[in-house]
Amino acid sequence: MSYVIGIDLGTSAVKALLVDRDGRVRGEASESYPLISEKPGYNEQEPERWVEGTVSALRTLVRDSGVEPAAVEGVSFSGQMHGLVLLDAERNVLRNAILWNDTRTTEQCREIESALGGRLLDIAKNRALEGFTLPKLLWVKRHEPETFAKADVFLLPKDYVRYRLTGRIASEYSDAAGTLLLDVAARRWSADIAAAFGLPESLLPPLVAPHADVGTLLPDVADATGLPSTVRVFAGGADNACGAIGAGILSEGETLCSIGTSGVVLSYVGRGDVDYGGRLHFFNHGEADAYYAMGVTLAAGYSLQWFKDAFAPHVPFEALLRGLDETPPGAGGLLFTPYIVGERTPHPDATIRGSFVGMDASHRLAHFTRAVVEGITFSLKESLDILRGAGHDIRSLVSIGGGAKNEHWLQMQADIFGADIHKLESEQGPAMGAAMLAAYGCGWFGSLAECAAVFIKRSRTFRPREEQRAAYDRLFRAYQSVYGHTRELNEALAAFRKPQAQA
Numbered sequence: 412m413s414y415v416i417g418i419d420l421g422t423s424a425v426k427a428l429l430v431d432r433d434g435r436v437r438g439e440a441s442e443s444y445p446l447i448s449e450k451p452g453y454n455e456q457e458p459e460r461w462v463e464g465t466v467s468a469l470r471t472l473v474r475d476s477g478v479e480p481a482a483v484e485g486v487s488f489s490g491q492m493h494g495l496v497l498l499d500a501e502r503n504v505l506r507n508a509i510l511w512n513d514t515r516t517t518e519q520c521r522e523i524e525s526a527l528g529g530r531l532l533d534i535a536k537n538r539a540l541e542g543f544t545l546p547k548l549l550w551v552k553r554h555e556p557e558t559f560a561k562a563d564v565f566l567l568p569k570d571y572v573r574y575r576l577t578g579r580i581a582s583e584y585s586d587a588a589g590t591l592l593l594d595v596a597a598r599r600w601s602a603d604i605a606a607a608f609g610l611p612e613s614l615l616p617p618l619v620a621p622h623a624d625v626g627t628l629l630p631d632v633a634d635a636t637g638l639p640s641t642v643r644v645f646a647g648g649a650d651n652a653c654g655a656i657g658a659g660i661l662s663e664g665e666t667l668c669s670i671g672t673s674g675v676v677l678s679y680v681g682r683g684d685v686d687y688g689g690r691l692h693f694f695n696h697g698e699a700d701a702y703y704a705m706g707v708t709l710a711a712g713y714s715l716q717w718f719k720d721a722f723a724p725h726v727p728f729e730a731l732l733r734g735l736d737e738t739p740p741g742a743g744g745l746l747f748t749p750y751i752v753g754e755r756t757p758h759p760d761a762t763i764r765g766s767f768v769g770m771d772a773s774h775r776l777a778h779f780t781r782a783v784v785e786g787i788t789f790s791l792k793e794s795l796d797i798l799r800g801a802g803h804d805i806r807s808l809v810s811i812g813g814g815a816k817n818e819h820w821l822q823m824q825a826d827i828f829g830a831d832i833h834k835l836e837s838e839q840g841p842a843m844g845a846a847m848l849a850a851y852g853c854g855w856f857g858s859l860a861e862c863a864a865v866f867i868k869r870s871r872t873f874r875p876r877e878e879q880r881a882a883y884d885r886l887f888r889a890y891q892s893v894y895g896h897t898r899e900l901n902e903a904l905a906a907f908r909k910p911q912a913q914a
């Protein structure tokens with residue numbers, strides 16, 4: 412038997428997954444690392460910790476799985492998107508990486524909009540959002556000019572780890588799409604956008620396809636992990652592209668709901684010339700010539716995690732969510748908006764914060780829990796509705812991530828979305844998509860879809876229930892009005908915010 416390894420470089424941890432030719436998971440290892448949040452809205456990580464964590468997870472995986480290391484044929488990557496890693500000419504890291512959930516760059520977003528106007532959407536297919544990479548580059552240029560002057564090349568998080576494992580600098584389309592520097596439809600860096608901000612083209616790493624073979628492991632990495640130095644390394648993809656691959660979202664009509672730290676609803680798109688007017692993210696998929704359109708809730712699982720940590724730290728998730736069964740839709744008249752670190756879709760707003768609306772003396776923990784879970788799901792329905800409004804006929808979704816672990820929540824997704832929700836048999840998230848890119852790269856399958864047919868199985872389907880669906884439709888209208896009523900209030904409150912740990 413031969414094997415591949417998928418590595419998912421997440422925000423809180425790196426996970427390495429060993430998968431055999433039949434798609435069976437033969438081992439798993441992970442290592443966590445801290446988030447550095449020195450000021451409100453600032454979120455950074457030390458790239459060296461990603462490398463140490465990845466090498467250590469690979470070592471544990473190889474040691475504990477008991478498989479013959481020489482039987483591992485390929486490795487590939489999935490990674491948290493948008494993060495900025497700056498390297499000097501000697502390939503030293505110049506500063507901590509600035510992450511996707513860092514919102515310090517509102518001013519740079521306005522600068523990008525005024526410099527490029529409609530050309531930004533024409534070329535990069537996305538509007539300027541704080542989380543994306545170009546605003547981060549401009550922030551460093553403006554606030555840390557000495558650091559910027561030393562920058563020779565920039566990399567995205569998983570591309571940096573892959574560079575350290577192989578010695579080869581490269582980026583790939585699916586992650587490059589989240590920088591605002593890619594001509595998304597043409598799959599090449601946009602010389603126009605780079606020039607508009609005085610960025611030398613040499614700062615942009617060479618681009619390859621997600622399944623491209625980018626070399627083999629460096630001898631010292633092979634020694635440290637126990638893998639042979641002949642193991643083939645494939646470029647990999649953005650975590651959402653890999654999450655979609657790992658859930659089999661590989662043809663027109665397929666839609667994914669992922670509730671991790673952030674939450675996304677994304678649909679496969681077969682063409683690059685589709686115009687969503689910037690209301691959704693539009694990125695290159697992990698498959699050649701394919702794309703996806705996606706809405707993002709910044710704090711999806713993170714809202715529930717925050718609520719649990721703050722108000723029920725000793726209650727396990729399963730026990731906390733049992734309350735979903737005990738209270739009817741609407742949580743006794745309580746609504747929650749999950750804007751606790753700002754929002755992206757449909758309200759690109761770094762200043763907005765969350766609300767509980769309708770608190771009543773009768774409300775208890777179970778009502779608040781239900782309101783939080785409903786609010787997260789309503790937020791994702793806003794993305795779903797934009798996709799439907801743009802012509803996507805969405806009657807079913809595959810649900811993944813921590814939020815898919817709870818069956819009451821999966822049923823709620825069916826009721827709120829008005830669509831069938833499919834649960835996967837062995838849900839491994841983006842690490843499985845990365846393993847599939849390696850399997851495809853190794854030539855085990857003729858396409859990612861052929862690989863998905865072997866690797867991915869659906870286990871259960873949750874169908875919408877009419878009575879609940881009607882109640883949620885009424886609640887959703889109330890939910891949608893909360894943003895407009897709380898926007899100015901939050902602008903006034905922003906000055907009182909303290910630094911907080913995020914995501």
Ligand SMILES: Nc1ncnc2c1ncn2[C@@H]1O[C@H](COP(=O)(O)OP(=O)(O)O)[C@@H](O)[C@H]1O
Pocket residue numbers: 421422423670671672673711712713714715716728729732811812813814815816817820840
């Ligand atoms: N048993 C559970 N039931 C429902 N939600 C859960 C459960 N366990 C974790 N979660 C939610 O899933 C989130 C983590 O999901 P995960 O996919 O692991 O995220 P990430 O990959 O972004 O770290 C947590 O923030 C939490 O809200």
Ligand SMILES: O=C(CO)[C@@H](O)[C@H](O)COP(=O)(O)O
Pocket residue numbers: 421422423490491492493511512542589650651671672673674675692707
């Ligand atoms: O910013 C985005 C997508 O645009 C995020 O999806 C990040 O790519 C990481 O999210 P988690 O997987 O950690 O929730």
